[in-house]
Amino acid sequence: MTTPVLVVDGLRKHFVSKKGFPTPRTVRVRAVEDISFTIHAGEAFGLVGESGCGKSTAARALLRLIEPDAGTVTWKGENVLTAQGASLKALRRRMQIVFQDPYSSLDPRQSIGSALMEPMQVHGLAEGKEARRRAAALLEEVGLPPAALDRFPHEFSGGQRQRIGIARALTVEPELIVADEPVSALDVSVQAQVLLLMQDLRKRRGLSFLFVSHDLSVVRWFCDRVAVMYLGRIVEEGPAGRVLANPLHPYAQMLRDASPIPDPARRGVLPRIIGEIPSAANPPPGCPFHPRCPHAMPQCSVRMPGWTQAAGDNQGGVACHLHG
Incomplete structure (x- = not known):
């Protein structure tokens, strides 16, 4: 690199x-x-997340x-x-x-x-x-x-x-x-x-x-690496192919599952998204995603997760207690 x-x-x-x-x-x-985050010469780096x-x-x-x-x-x-x-x-x-x-x-x-x-x-x-x-x-x-x-x-x-x-x-x-x-x-x-x-x-x-x-779908085609943002924070980063095909963070998984697939043979029922996005003026304690997370644990509502490097990826990682 x-x-x-x-x-x-x-x-x-x-x-x-x-x-x-x-x-x-x-x-x-x-x-x-x-x-x-960092961007290298000639690289396309994506920032993705909800509005x-x-x-x-x-x-x-x-x-x-x-x-x-x-x-x-x-x-x-x-x-x-x-x-x-x-x-x-x-x-x-x-x-x-x-x-x-x-x-x-x-x-x-x-x-x-x-x-x-x-x-x-x-x-x-x-x-x-x-x-x-x-x-x-x-x-x-x-x-x-x-x-x-x-x-x-x-x-x-x-x-x-x-x-x-x-x-x-x-x-x-x-x-x-x-x-x-x-x-x-x-x-x-x-x-x-x-x-x-x-x-x-x-x-x-x-x-x-x-x-x-x-x-x-646009980010997957255009970008080399991608960072997923939620409520002002980066919750996952890594190669675009890996993050968008096999995300580690539950929020990144939710984004991936809710993204339409332009293939009738692979269409299914879109997942039910739990809860509403918290206000950035009053974010929840601990992990900001825990009120909507299907894998939330008691520590998620108390302590902000640290950054864990993804296996085999010295540039990427995830901020989640599931991988801490």
Whole structure:
């Protein structure tokens, strides 16, 4: 395994707000709670889990689109969270993001050409005709005609807008792409086209990916390794094939069993999922999954499980008392 390019250690993000009337009370939402993982050069690393588990918050926090409360994020030995000025600007070139909603991530009053050329100008990569030439080449690389430079976001379909979002991320020649649910808003046939495009770019440009998704079939196809999140914590990590085919954590097993199988011969009755997801503002004591876990033991409601390395996998493991 190559040396990690991105190391996330103990990342935490809480949101504090006031609720209630006439006497408001302070509410602390523990969106991301002490998560750690690494991404290697050319690797696609997946973050999966139910909506609200903290996947997108974690992705944005490590890029400092929102400032984390604790932890470290290291890019090739340089601390992202303490970088300022020119150092931070240089790091932003190395790491870019593709958002879930391609329409809201584009300025409706800005032409596509302007949206693609502006990052090049900000980072001093190209100006004028050279910037326009590069922008046209990027559009062709993602499967759009150069004539799209003079058009506006509302003139494109959802799949085309997502291709524009990918092209914009590539304008500054990054090494890591954070893909935040990049295909969840698209039709299934368009999803396949965009995924194939991203896989092709990954191979040709040697890109690394942090791929955030709740769709296990997409993650299984695209990612090399995967981490499963529940209520702001990583509960299992390992090779995508192993984690999604033979998960160790009961929550990961629940996700796997609830994922639809596109094969009529293998269809069965979807499992009954016990209970509701606890609030991140009031998580249960001990293991956060124990109120819904079919294997819960007395210690699960008292003590947070430690991290246990998975057999034969020096990169992965599980946080569960069943394997402690």
